[in-house]
Amino acid sequence: MSQTDIEIVDAGGLVKISGTVEHITYQNDDNGFCICDICNDKDEIITVLGSVPYPMVGDYYIFYGRWTHNAKYGRQFKAEQFEKSLSSDKAAILKYLSSRAIKGIGARMAQRIVAEFGEDTFDVIENHPDWLADIKGISLKKAQEISADFKEKAGMRSAMMYFGEFFGPTLSVRIFKKWGSGAVDIAKNNPYRLCDEIDGIGFEKADEMARKIGFPEDSADRLKSGTVYILKHNAAQNGHTCLPRETLAKLSAQMMGTTEEYADEIISQLIKEKRLYSMLCNSKSYIFDEYTYNCEKTVAAKLTQLDKICIPVNITDVYAFLAKEEMQNGISYADQQRNAIAKAMTSGVLILTGGPGTGKTTVVKALLDIFKSMGFKVALAAPTGRAAKRLSESTQCEAKTVHRLLEMAYSADDATAGEGEKHSEFMRNEDNHLEENVVIVDEVSMIDVYLMNALVKAIKPGARLILIGDVDQLPSVGAGDVLRDLIDCERFSVVRLVEIFRQAQSSLIVTNSHEINLGNMPSLDVKDNDFFFLPRPDSEIAATISDLCRNRLPKAYGSEFADGIQVISPSRRGVAGTDSLNHLLQQALNPPSAQKAEYRHREITYRVGDKVMQIRNNYDLEWEKDDTVGYGIFNGDIGIIEAIDRAEQVMHIRFDDRTVLYDLSMLDDITQAFAITVHKSQGSEYPTVIIPMYSAPPMLLTRNLLYTAVTRAQKMVILVGNSDIVRRMVENDCQALRYTGLYYRLKA
Secondary structure, eight states: OOGGGOOBOSTTOOEEEEEEEEEEEEEOTTTOEEEEEEEOTTSOEEEEEEEOOSOOTTEEEEEEEEEEEETTTEEEEEEEEEEEEEOOOHHHHHHHHHTTOSTTOOHHHHHHHHHHHGGGHHHHHHHOHHHHTTSTTOOHHHHHHHHHHHHHHHHHHHHHHHHHHHHOHHHHHHHHHHHGGGHHHHHHHOTTHHHHHSTTOOHHHHHHHHHHTTOOTTOHHHHHHHHHHHHHHHHHHHOOSOEEHHHHHHHHHHHHTSOHHHHHHHHHHHHHTTSEEEEEETTEEEEEEHHHHHHHHHHHHHHHHHHHHSOOOOHHHHHHHHHHHHHHHTOOOOHHHHHHHHHHHHOSEEEEEEOTTSSHHHHHHHHHHHHHHTTOOEEEEESSHHHHHHHHHHHTSOOEEHHHHTTEEEEESOTTOOTTOEEEEESSBTTBOOOOSEEEEOOGGGOOHHHHHHHHHHSOTTOEEEEEEOTTSOOOSSSOOHHHHHHHTTOSEEEEEOOOOHHHHTOHHHHHHHHHHHTOOOOOOOSSSSEEEEEOOHHHHHHHHHHIIIIIHHHHHOGGGGGGEEEEESOSSSTTSHHHHHHHHHHHHSOOOTTSOEEEETTEEEETTOEEEEOSOEEEEEEEETTEEEEEEOTTOEEEEEEEETTTTEEEEEETTEEEEEEGGGGGGEEEOSEEEHHHHTTOOEEEEEEEEOOOOGGGOOHHHHHHHHTTEEEEEEEEEOHHHHHHHHHOOOOOOOOOSHHHHHHO
């Protein structure tokens, strides 16, 4: 291409080219990425790749972008922006229709139509479809179908062009699928419906669009959506299922630039519209969004029902089962364990809590034997794949994730779905109960109110539910504080195991974790056990951790040892936060290489071989395992990047034995995981855990955060840093306040 064909159109050096689409090599309908060949006015063929949704042969485009060179395919043009139109030239119209872009029109039919209507063909198809019925082979019904398909594609192109400016191709596709050809008008009339009804569009994005199109900032629609957003944001980020009414009004007024009085009036309107709900908790009004309100209501009602109607085992039979179990297994249960087993058999709902080494697994194994001897069907579950795998290994019985137990599947074209959309749902629910008589769930401290809602709805009346977890760990990442609320309400049987058994007493991981939980300093000076402390100033912590991971530990214990190391930091920020550690550890453990593809997203360069973590639940992601296909990758799942295909804009990530294809537009859902935060480590265990002890934000230097981090380790803990930080964390028993209504519902 000559220099005369290149036009610099902005300070960023974007190049402008134009031409008609001749051939489409690749097209991804989900995110709009395509690779196509265009022919310019000099009859030169140019390969264009980028986010160009729904191109058709014959479409005329103006592209703005940059030239790139592909080692295999040569020179290509990477489009960053585009303009398009349907040509009025007869030859271009014929080419477009002959490409079967419109349902019901093939090459021969296209020739007849263009021969009859010429340059007016598109106007006839869109506005006078009955005229098409004069063409041989086209009935009036078929003419109407052709027109409808043409209008739909025109509406799709219009929506993609309009929304692409604000949200990009992936979300633009989602908007069109939801609202169809009326999408642009709906959004212009009330842009805040986007954040209310379209998954992936938050209030800020809708608000930004509203400002750009001149939507009134003081409109009730804006204030209502913003108020609902504050509740949902606090649920997602801070774990609150509700907020005090005055707090919500104050936050809403600050964010919307209005008065607290008007914000409170908006809350009243939302309650009247049943978009928000109010509940008195300890004589104070708390406000919930509709879904969260109903989740807590269901959890409270269903747990109460399960506990009430379950038929208890006769206490004499309980003691007989215990005696038989002890005799067969040559074991003598401690009093607390006997109490837990008895309560599980005589209660509809049992909550079993306790720290490491206190015998929770022993109780579970006994219950499995006893319930199976009674002819009961038992289900074992945990919130994450790692936790379920660990439960299976410790009990020698199959354990599933809660999602798999509830048979997560997909529904398409339901009342809430746009055409072609699929939505995840649990097939086991209030209309299709689980068959098991007993459901045992481990790591319940991780379960938020939404997953607990799905679980309890699926348990059949009369079945037993046994919930196991360590209440002293951090609460769930998602909304609620379910385990603590269920214990504190004093409504259900609760057994707390506190005795450390002899076989666990030799482990400093176990004994130190209990010391931490009691507010005592752990032993930091032992050199020949499984818990080590390396004193370092803040400035040397990161380098020491890098050296441990790359050199010292693999050299001392073998190269395979490195695969089991997980660095867990209190914070993302600071000299030893996950942001800086991930950058340093990537350079040390997976440096750049000509043989390893890379892709930069925001501030992170992802590389083949990187350890990454999914940071939000995504029920829609499809994974492959051997010859099977399943759905769902969840918050906290860790994988390895196996391939990056820049041409097709995808990344292959392996999570244990499951392989997932990520679109590169989805990278906000993952992050590097050489180092992770304590919150993200919940529910998982790792052979070796390294924890930096540095001057992180005071709100994160807490006892339960340190306790949670230490209890993630199976074989070795290494603290690196300042012993004064360890002391500060042990002495700081503060816990972040979570507003929830479940406790009050159960106490009522």
